[in-house]
Amino acid sequence: MNVIKKIIILSSFFSILSLYLLGVNLPANMISYSESSNNISNSTTVISDQNFEKSLSIEKTDEEIKELPDIKQKLSQLIKNKSNLVYLLADIIEGRLNEVINVLQVTSLDDSLRSVKYLSNVTEKDMGIPEYFENSKREIAENILLEHPDFGSIFFVLPNGDIYLGEPYLNQKQLPRLNYADRDWYKGISKLKNITITGTLNDIESYKMYKGITDVKDITSYSYYVSDVFLSASIHVPATGIAVPIFSNHENKPEQIIGYWVGILNLDKIQQNLNRLTLDKSDRIIIFDHNAASIVDTWDFNSNSTKQLKSFKNIESVKRALDGKSGAVIETLNGVRVLSVYEPIKAGSHNWGIVYHENLGNIYY
16 A cells, blocks of 8 residues: 555544545545456456546446446446545554554564473463463563453464463463464464574565564564464454564574464454444445455354354455455346455455445446
């Protein structure tokens, strides 16, 4: 997202939404419709706009669109309104992700985290070490949870994927197993296993090695991993794991990874916030991870916590958002013609996405 767009972003989620709901017009330059494609299915109409204020071109139009003289004007205004909202929601979610990532990165450098004293006390009885061991580490985790309630749990995970400790402790103790090396957050962050913290990153793409970090600002954005969405074993709701490496602090020795600082981010809170929006019953907002798995679906009025995660991988607008594109398409979903406005969400090395589906019945008929 470019700098010009970010200038108009307000500091509060609900203050932004209130402007939208009150009908306050936001700058037209927030809107971008610049994509095109030669491979469009018969059920998808691509909308492009090089100069939205002067023209609205529809590359593949249905006869119903051609026959209605005011459809372009109605569609133009509808796309403007929904694109403003979708962009703002995407930017807010990106901002939240970046904030919690920074918290984990900075706290991972605390000296009290950079050694492990009780490896022999890790048991399946406690699913880690006992409650009153490593109090300084637990205190850091508790403070993160207090100040950043989007986190459901914080874990110190050993290099082999075993849990060393977690907060809240009850979330640690009730885990169904000790090892989580099968989780996407572990597989992603463990690719950094050969990196040392002795410098700046020379080759970002291949994750080679650091050579002398002396300040938190020098930490590269590639020193963390944002996982896919899963139903969390610790907080029992849709979640994503954000993991950063923890390095040893042995004097006169190369600093090596001794574990991972993992935050389990409660994504159900996004659903709860969006449920406060006033949407037409036929309208729908979906947010999804890089595998097109459901994070939020406003058609699910209740919590997702007891449901299986849905997949949106066959929806054209979802595919476009995951390709990093912003725009709008008209597509048919479950036999209903809808306008789909979409925006990517940057989540670490992945693209997530958001789509607003609006039933076009009120325009066409």
